[in-house]
Amino acid sequence: MTSHRTQRPATIPDVAREAGVSRSTASRALADYGSVSPQTRERVHAAAGKLGYRPNQLARSMITGRTHTLGVVVADIQNPFFAGVTRGITDTARAAGYQVLLANTDEDLTQELSAVKMLLDKHVDGVITAPASPSSTSHLAALREARCPLVLLDREVPSLRTDTVTVDNRGAAEDAVRRLLEAGHRRIGMVTLGGSGEHWPHAEGRQGETGKDGADGQEGDGRGPYGGHGPGRRAQPPAQVSTGVERVNGFRAALLAAGIEDPDTYVRLGVHGQDPAALAAELLSLPQPPTALFTTDSLIALGALSAIQEAGLRVPEDISLITFDDADWTSVIRPRLSVVAQPVQELGARAVRALIARIEGHAQAGPERVVLDTTFISRDSIAPPPSC
Amino acid sequence: MTSHRTQRPATIPDVAREAGVSRSTASRALADYGSVSPQTRERVHAAAGKLGYRPNQLARSMITGRTHTLGVVVADIQNPFFAGVTRGITDTARAAGYQVLLANTDEDLTQELSAVKMLLDKHVDGVITAPASPSSTSHLAALREARCPLVLLDREVPSLRTDTVTVDNRGAAEDAVRRLLEAGHRRIGMVTLGGSGEHWPHAEGRQGETGKDGADGQEGDGRGPYGGHGPGRRAQPPAQVSTGVERVNGFRAALLAAGIEDPDTYVRLGVHGQDPAALAAELLSLPQPPTALFTTDSLIALGALSAIQEAGLRVPEDISLITFDDADWTSVIRPRLSVVAQPVQELGARAVRALIARIEGHAQAGPERVVLDTTFISRDSIAPPPSC
DNA sequence: GTGAAAGCGCTAACAA
């Protein structure tokens, strides 16, 4: 009964035997560390090739503590924003020799929690996430405890002091809304989904019943008033508290700067899962409805569009519209939508680079904070308000 | 120098010591196998809880040969079709206690190859993929060799005799085109991207310069003529050769059945990466342009829409349009698009279930072939041809 | 029902 050697995958002992060296020499030659003479190296590789040797990554990982796997936790891969981000992540990771373990959470804290636990159990080398909550972050702290690097994407959690990759949400929103103001609009509505409701703090000003913010509350900064500024070169903006909230703050700043006293009248900050169309419809059915709408992602824009049509209104004659996220359809529908484009793939790519830098030890000492520029793409969905 | 026990994660020996049992007993109690007395079991679990013990999945996997990880290889997560499928996959996998390792290929065979290799190296328990080519399948055969179950999604490779989850592309296309015919159209165009060009066989009939089909060529079926049939209850359709090609065949069958002699005149089967808008524009600039267009995914529909607008045409007055895939925007643009909706999440879910059944050994003997129903959603993009 | 001992495939001290 001769054993078939092709049956069982070849192991280091097999290669060592074939090459006539010891296991450790074979290992050194194959994993490319320590010192091996060129000839032996050659011989070992030849033997490995001949036997079709593939290192058992499981065994290797157990020793080295590296799995070359990145954990990615996002709310919803079906949202074009996250789809683009994920695309950027997987591509960049692969190019750097890392694989990606993906989990959806639907903005649900419980799912996020168990996802992170799983990732930790699987010994990922690092985690990228857009956290559902800035306050309930014990699972994220657990990552630190396990010495598992973490990069926050799209959303910041100041209390965490970890690497982040975001866009300047406040500035971008402010800039976008200013375009609406410049077109002559005074009643401007905003529809956004602020994450999982109670978890995220509400925006500055009245709208808020607060909701415990900042949590562990080191780093009390980032809450102060924010000097208006345009896009482009600028000083480091303060830490953002929540993507949705920051955008509301930018919105409000723009209106305030234009002398509009009660900027919150037309703000609808919904919770995740709420129907954006209903939120928009609510605004449109007001006695003095807004003459322009600002939405914070392409899915919400779709809802707004739906409500606008339902109300028998036309864009931009009756109502102007700007949205975050340059989804593929925004330039095909008529009128084409003016948008705040986020560099989605780049966001993912930068997150991966920051994470790998951290993993491989060539990152700066403190947390790195990457803030990418958005691009306003002017198309046909903005016109002066109908009364003008 | 007392060692801090919270520093290093607790291991089985730690738990065993704490519970006052042997390693093997602890292992048995924790992994829940063999026989352990209820009391010991209790004691071990208590100890584990106290120490915050988490099993090292790497070590466990090395022994058991199971990683509880599924490999997923898709062309492009940014395509809403794959985003939906991936969503279905991750959700179903998580519910079943599996994680998902994701890879994008951009329909590139080389990337698909290395992705599969990586997944194998990572010892995934199974792989789900929408293969880029039906002929170059050596990497997929390698999966079988490594006893790694494989489920094909959206596309079939008859030579592989493995589980597949698809929709009835031919029937769905035929049905959709029939709607166009019933509206009075005779010049119907089709724009599709057929995967990576040379890899996929061309459609039946003239269009084809062939391209080696079927490859290893066991199972020569699935190429014969295909009796027309509606959606819904039906006999098992023959194996599909390529999603794109099958749809072309359905298209052609419908036209032929309607007595149109030269159904290929307005068919544009592009290769991946080609600009769908250009393909559509080409059709529209013909001396006798089509009065209706049929596209095979939402991205192509966007391209077609773009070309239609460029040509100064209106939907549906000047030209009718039907597309595969009920992307979110199709029901919001005006006119709303009539579509062939695929059960995207369900496709992913079924693929996971088939795969896990295979992995866990409770699957039928032969390959399972799941063919899901599509749904035609009638909206406003179909009208009689302008000349009528 | 429980424990002792072996071993998965690999890397990493330490010698030589």
Place this chain on the structure above:
DNA sequence: TTGTTAGCGCTTTCAC
């Protein structure tokens, strides 16, 4: 430069 030895954390015979 190379070989010897030990051991990562776990499961799993095999005795008892």
